[in-house]
Amino acid sequence: MSxxxxxxxxxxxxxxxxxxxxxLRRSLRDAExxxxxxxxxxxxxxxxxxxxxxFLVFLVWPIIYGIWMSLTDRTLIGTxxxxxxxxxxxxxxxxxxxxxxxxxxxxxxxxSTIPLILVAMVMALLVxxxxxxxxxxxxxxxxSFLLPVAVVTQIWAWMYQPDLGLFNTWLGAxxxxxVGWLTDPNWAMIAIIAATVWWTVGFNFLLYLAALQxxxxxxxxxxxxxxxxxxxxxxxxxxxxxxxxTWLVLALQLLASLKVFDQIYxxxxxxxxxxxxxxxxxxYDTGFVNYRLGYASAISYIxxxxxxxxxxxxxFGGRKEA
Amino acid sequence: xxxxxxxxxxxxxxxAIRRADNQRSTRLLLGSSTTARTLAMLAxxxxxVVWLLPFVWAIITSFKTETDAASAATLWPASGWSLQAYIxxxxxxxxxxxxxxxxxxxxxxxxITLVVSAMAGYAxxxxxxxGRRIAFxxxxxxxxxxxxxxxxxxxxxxxxxRMVDTYAGIILPQVVAPVMVFILKKFFDAIPQELLDAARVxxxxxxxxxxxIVVPLSKSILVAVAIFTFISxxxxxxWPFIVVSDSSLMTIPVGIATVTETxxxxxxxxxxxxxLAALPLLVVFMLFQRQIVRGVATTGxxxx
Numbered sequence: 001m002s003x004x005x006x007x008x009x010x011x012x013x014x015x016x017x018x019x020x021x022x023x024l025r026r027s028l029r030d031a032e033x034x035x036x037x038x039x040x041x042x043x044x045x046x047x048x049x050x051x052x053x054x055f056l057v058f059l060v061w062p063i064i065y066g067i068w069m070s071l072t073d074r075t076l077i078g079t080x081x082x083x084x085x086x087x088x089x090x091x092x093x094x095x096x097x098x099x100x101x102x103x104x105x106x107x108x109x110x111x112s113t114i115p116l117i118l119v120a121m122v123m124a125l126l127v128x129x130x131x132x133x134x135x136x137x138x139x140x141x142x143x144s145f146l147l148p149v150a151v152v153t154q155i156w157a158w159m160y161q162p163d164l165g166l167f168n169t170w171l172g173a174x175x176x177x178x179v180g181w182l183t184d185p186n187w188a189m190i191a192i193i194a195a196t197v198w199w200t201v202g203f204n205f206l207l208y209l210a211a212l213q214x215x216x217x218x219x220x221x222x223x224x225x226x227x228x229x230x231x232x233x234x235x236x237x238x239x240x241x242x243x244x245x246t247w248l249v250l251a252l253q254l255l256a257s258l259k260v261f262d263q264i265y266x267x268x269x270x271x272x273x274x275x276x277x278x279x280x281x282x283x284y285d286t287g288f289v290n291y292r293l294g295y296a297s298a299i300s301y302i303x304x305x306x307x308x309x310x311x312x313x314x315x316f317g318g319r320k321e322a
Numbered sequence: 323x324x325x326x327x328x329x330x331x332x333x334x335x336x337x338a339i340r341r342a343d344n345q346r347s348t349r350l351l352l353g354s355s356t357t358a359r360t361l362a363m364l365a366x367x368x369x370x371v372v373w374l375l376p377f378v379w380a381i382i383t384s385f386k387t388e389t390d391a392a393s394a395a396t397l398w399p400a401s402g403w404s405l406q407a408y409i410x411x412x413x414x415x416x417x418x419x420x421x422x423x424x425x426x427x428x429x430x431x432x433x434i435t436l437v438v439s440a441m442a443g444y445a446x447x448x449x450x451x452x453g454r455r456i457a458f459x460x461x462x463x464x465x466x467x468x469x470x471x472x473x474x475x476x477x478x479x480x481x482x483x484r485m486v487d488t489y490a491g492i493i494l495p496q497v498v499a500p501v502m503v504f505i506l507k508k509f510f511d512a513i514p515q516e517l518l519d520a521a522r523v524x525x526x527x528x529x530x531x532x533x534x535i536v537v538p539l540s541k542s543i544l545v546a547v548a549i550f551t552f553i554s555x556x557x558x559x560x561w562p563f564i565v566v567s568d569s570s571l572m573t574i575p576v577g578i579a580t581v582t583e584t585x586x587x588x589x590x591x592x593x594x595x596x597x598l599a600a601l602p603l604l605v606v607f608m609l610f611q612r613q614i615v616r617g618v619a620t621t622g623x624x625x626x
Contacts, residue, residue, distance in 0.1 A: 047528070060464075126362055126369070143607065151599050154380075154579075230358055262559045
């Protein structure tokens with residue numbers, strides 16, 4: 001946690017005017033130095049120490065240790081792991097399972113992200129109209145987000161039940177043949193996505209609601225004076241004003257959906273025929289079912305690299321936009 | 323009594339303001355046409371029904387007898403309401419133990435995360451230790467690391483530390499929250515330096531400045547961070563699932579997911595456990611609705 005650069009000069013706050021006059025800049029620097037003297041000393045180290053310890057032990061160390069593991073043929077039982085170099089990575093790139101589970105992860109991500117944005121936006125727009133019953137709407141749309149994943153999957157597995165479940169009973173009442181929601185490879189991913197949208201849309205809904213409340217009112221007043229109708233106001237003011245939030249929700253959602261594990265594991269365990277297996281499920285199976293810890297680590301880091309690349313694109317994209 | 327009379331008018335005004343806001347946004351977004359209002363209301367009711375339906379279905383199932391639950395999918399219980407599922411779940415089986423484990427681990431994760439992150443946020447915001455900038459850059463960069471990819475090396479580490487099947491094994495890896503440090507640091511940055519200098523001049527050391535000035539001023543963000551940490555710790559599935567195999571140490575999500583399978587086809591019982599597991603967070607939501615909504619707004623948008 002120590003660095004060679006001197007922070008005394010490097011720590012100028014960004015709020016300092018860059019084009020200020022020389023004396024102003026000097027007086028600012030003096031003030032800074034005074035503040036620094038007030039708060040200097042070693043207290044900073046004591047304040048950072050607890051975080052530094054847990055950060056190094058439970059985050060940095062596993063990252064480094066995982067890289068080492070990915071270069072070995074370590075198994076859960078074996079005592080002396082052999083160094084195999086990049087063999088795990090080479091194997092992973094040629095492993096059809098890696099590509100298939102990665103593709104299914106992308107399918108899940110696209111299939112869940114789009115409704116999770118659209119539904120959340122519609123919900124927020126409807127609630128923001130100020131119609132009576134605010135507390136109820138908010139509760140209804142957000143409450144499911146608070147449920148533990150095991151509860152969500154219990155409820156949905158019960159509704160998807162082939163013989164007794166709610167959906168097939170209703171379909172039966174309409175004279176439609178029962179659907180194997182979680183057992184038919186054509187439906188399983190859709191069923192998981194539906195449960196996921198129901199479960200997590202509440203968070204995006206709240207983000208949109210907060211963004212709607214921040215839209216300056218005079219925009220609407222001006223539009224109303226100009227005689228813009230409700231649809232016009234929606235498409236020319238409201239939705240454009242939500243642009244920043246939509247980018248944020250999109251970025252958060254993509255990163256969250258790529259990491260899908262819990263609900264798939266609990267609803268289908270990756271089946272039927274591996275048709276819903278995501279990359280994290282494959283990592284889990286490789287490491288904790290087949291005990292190939294080294295190989296599982298290697299796949300983890302390939303996946304991690306993809307996420308980092310995606311995050312960086314978002315970061316640079318975000319910079320351009322701002 | 324004295325506090326009530328102070329608080330009540332404030333609540334009343336706040337309500338009045340909110341009502342005025344609602345009316346204004348209705349007028350601005352929907353216009354004054356009754357058709358638009360009616361259509362919006364219908365859409366709202368429809369979506370609410372869809373979103374509440376799984377809850378309702380689960381609640382009704384949990385109050386059925388097992389035979390009713392397993393025999394027909396009709397909504398209403400044929401042979402009357404029954405509390406048997408709840409009684410079974412609370413008296414036989416591990417559910418109360420899991421509930422206790424969840425309370426213990428989620429509370430400890432929340433408290434430790436809050437203390438550790440607030441101290442670090444203060445150090446990054448208001449102290450000038452050497453290496454501050456690079457340490458902060460590393461912290462921010464680490465927000466990108468998805469915890470899920472670390473399960474394999476972390477599990478190996480837990481084996482080495484002999485923390486598999488212990489509370490410490492469940493709790494400690496969850497207290498590393500660089501994103502919370504980042505959020506708190508940004509909030510602390512906005513506290514006027516004059517306040518801290520004044521405390522300093524009065525002879526307060528950095529610890530006193532932190533605990534008597536910074537912490538009280540940051541109550542709102544600390545509550546938001548605490549609520550979110552608690553929710554995610556309570557709901558965390560993957561890590562406790564991996565590090566615990568002893569049923570008496572499982573948290574609620576893990577216990578329900580792994581052990582109820584052995585109940586076989588006891589739907590009423592399964593639904594009763596699921597609802598009991600969800601209850602604490604629903605209560606938290608009802609108590610802290612305002613803070614949660616504001617927390618999503620500030621922490622969700624603060625990170626952009």
